Amino acid sequence: MLQTFMYAPGDVRVEEAPVPHVNKPTDAVIRVVRACVCGSDLWPFRGIEKPYENGPVTMGHEYIGEIVELGTSVTGLKKGDFVVGSFATSDGTCPICQAGYPSDCVHRDFVGAAQAQYLRVSNAEGTLVRVGDGSTPDEDLFPSLLAASDVFGTGYYGAWAADVTPHTDTAVVVGDGAVGLEAVLSAKMLGAKHVIAMSRHEDRAAIAREFGADQIVAERGEEGIARIKQLTDGLGAQSVVEAVGTQQSMTQAIGSTRRGGSVGFVGVSHDQSIDGEMLFFSAVHVHGGPAPVRRWLPEFVDKIMHREINPGRVFTEELPLEKAAQAYRDMDERREIKVMLNPWA
């Protein structure tokens, strides 16, 4: 089968690899119908993380597909089911899963080989969600179902962790990458009265508006904070999503939050260091980490199947899997927001 590997910064190759099979009775193997490239895949592509230091590594953690092989202990799913799963696998039964944090399951594995024709998924029973009755959904729903696997789930978690509710007057999203855009959509879903997207790219701002952003703020850093305060009676916003993962974006997020408000942080952290005194006197809540996507996945799938939301809008390009390297370059060079891969095209 075809599988995507990263060899070095900027060096992505699609090569022949053995088809995976069930190893443990709790595994499933799926025929990947669509996969995609994540913003977090760009960190190693840019050499900021180096997982390939000991050899090439498989890539990809977002997927929809059809179950082709099932471990003997998996009873809630059947071969042929069309499914979507989280980027982190979870048993669904441990205390951490039960508390609502499946992406921190004590038996968690991070999916890491989804940019391929087939994928083995551990903890299948707790991880995979059957789509509708299990038959293949309309193809125009593929992008949104795929988005639910991570990028939308992560944006949603950002808004949820920032405590967005119908009582939220103003929610701000720092970061106009795909996760940030999904956070805009999510903040609206969760009931924020007024959503401000911080963006300086017109193509991204346009999607933010489609997703319900009431206002776009182009300023960054101290100027961005000042602008948000100006728009919120000098107080800052009740809820702010940090969807980048840099020192600057975190500082901007905390600074834009009113005292007692909440920062949801879902940008995978890189070289961030949060000053304790600044955090203390900001009096904000900070919550984030790997999004517990599986918690909400059935609800997401339901809304997508009923065409109530269209989170797949962040995919601006679709390529055959064999052109994965181009997908990385297109995202790295910001020609595309997010690229979907078809392993069978």
Place this chain on the structure above:
Amino acid sequence: MLQTFMYAPGDVRVEEAPVPHVNKPTDAVIRVVRACVCGSDLWPFRGIEKPYENGPVTMGHEYIGEIVELGTSVTGLKKGDFVVGSFATSDGTCPICQAGYPSDCVHRDFVGAAQAQYLRVSNAEGTLVRVGDGSTPDEDLFPSLLAASDVFGTGYYGAWAADVTPHTDTAVVVGDGAVGLEAVLSAKMLGAKHVIAMSRHEDRAAIAREFGADQIVAERGEEGIARIKQLTDGLGAQSVVEAVGTQQSMTQAIGSTRRGGSVGFVGVSHDQSIDGEMLFFSAVHVHGGPAPVRRWLPEFVDKIMHREINPGRVFTEELPLEKAAQAYRDMDERREIKVMLNPWA
């Protein structure tokens, strides 16, 4: 009148100073019945903060007393009322107060001259709480009423910010200073089934036990984290209070918290820097800052007047105000946990 000043590290003096009067129609002046020394007063005493760089500064932010002068716009209180107030003044009406964060009121002042015979309090209407019917309560209740002004309120906020509820199996308190001990009492009040105090001083551990601690853990740092995990099925505690304010204590607190759990941080931060990646993958909630004491002050006063709680137990010594310097030394050298000052002895 007598007023406490700090001149330099280790140099505390009680000197004659003018009696304060009402400046603004929202002020009150109280005759201070008891004040005390706060753990945070030891930071400048030790030279870690240097507020006295431009001359001696008045000290003290915890107080109970009797109103002797009232601004014309204060209608909810009257001269002669026995009152307790927060270390931060608040108008009680701004959006931040209304959201439950009075210590971040947009009109906040930090009280800073309470180790004295008289004290001017701004935002009196929103800040001061009448004790009972306003007459002087039994003297044995003074310590607990005084504790409500800050140290108990701050410990309570730590437990509340760590999301302690009757659903909490295990709450951990890092720090066995007066705030940490009050956090133990508070975690029990808020319903935690099992409270672990991290302490290596027998006098403090004894009070922690009196306050309801089920277990004492003496280990610190990585060993302390390992011990907490051992006591919590390898997961860490749902709720952890950080009541010290150092890098080590914050790392210990986050490390002792289970994924998805909550850290309440109320140690005033000094040279803390929180690693973003560690925080991200810990998946915890972090919330803290200056405790919104006023939010719960009526409830605290009620419980104290009904002798349901005894947070004043953390005072291990009472001295006349004129011996304030000794009070600082006794706390700095850990001979006493917390020292109450009587301005009229």
